[in-house]
Amino acid sequence: MEKQTKRSPAADTRERLLDAAASLLSHGGREAVSTRAVSAGAGVQAPTIYRLFGDMNGLLDAVATHGFRTYLADKHSLGDTDDPVDDLRRGWDLHIEFGLSMPAFYALMYGEGRERASPAGREAYRMLRRQIGRVGAAGGLRMSVDRATLIMHASGVGVVLSLLATPPADRDAGISLIVREQVLRTITTGHEDESAAPTDVPSRSVALHEALRSSGTAALTPAEQGVLAEWLDRMADADSVGRSRAGGRP
Incomplete structure (x- = not known):
């Protein structure tokens, strides 16, 4: 049976943040991509953005x-x-x-x-x-x-x-x-x-x-x-x- 590689929790969180930001960007333009909106869309706290992306x-x-x-x-x-x-x-x-x-x-x-x-x-x-x-x-x-x-x-x-x-x-x-x-x-x-x-x-x-x-x-x-x-x-x-x-x- 082929072994599946699981992503780390940090990788999953990073992907959720990117998906949330990409969705906001597509529907509302650059102005819609704020720390609060992205963190809310990904279901995480705002400091997580800075921890993962600087x-x-x-x-x-x-x-x-x-x-x-x-x-x-x-x-x-x-x-x-x-x-x-x-x-x-x-x-x-x-x-x-x-x-x-x-x-x-x-x-x-x-x-x-x-x-x-x-x-x-x-x-x-x-x-x-x-x-x-x-x-x-x-x-x-x-x-x-x-x-x-x-x-x-x-x-x-x-x-x-x-x-x-x-x-x-x-x-x-x-x-x-x-x-x-x-x-x-x-x-x-x-x-x-x-x-x-x-x-x-x-x-x-x-x-x-x-x-x-x-x-x-x-x-x-x-x-x-x-x-x-x-x-x-x-x-x-x-x-x-x-x-x-x-x-x-x-």
Whole structure:
């Protein structure tokens, strides 16, 4: 007979507190998540929150992670295809869908700056960087992976927060698609016309950086690899900045 692992009383209490806080957040927004309301919903004394989470910020960080579990599971389930740019599209659409379907959790995570303090937020950002790194490794980026990741992340968050600030009946469903494709035109190659053909220095610089990042090389010390990576990023990003200032012309 298979032995079942029982959770400790503290783990059960912690889960009840998270469920209570998540329910309050979903139905009443951030303002509804108070020490008194959460402790009452979980059937415990208020000091228990501080014993298990340190303070209300610790509880809110845990609630944000709690709410992102489904999102991260869906993100992982997307997997990779042979088209890393299309994978970025699918990841973008999932992000937008999650934000609009769970507005209170999304606002808690991104609207209050908890993303980098939350394990779930850091994991989501790492996953986005890995996806963009695949594009870079294939020579498909016109700037460094870090800059492209920041641009795509900031744009996605901006779209969700802007749509959440708009009454549902007034939301333009096409905004997400327009911004998504504009971001892809900005960070990836393959969208040029004859009057705006860039050099291939950025894409080659990024591809080499990602190759070194994934496998390294015995010919260079770790310190030398770090310097080379910095140079490669600077070459990639300097070209993208120059093109932006020139209105897209080399």
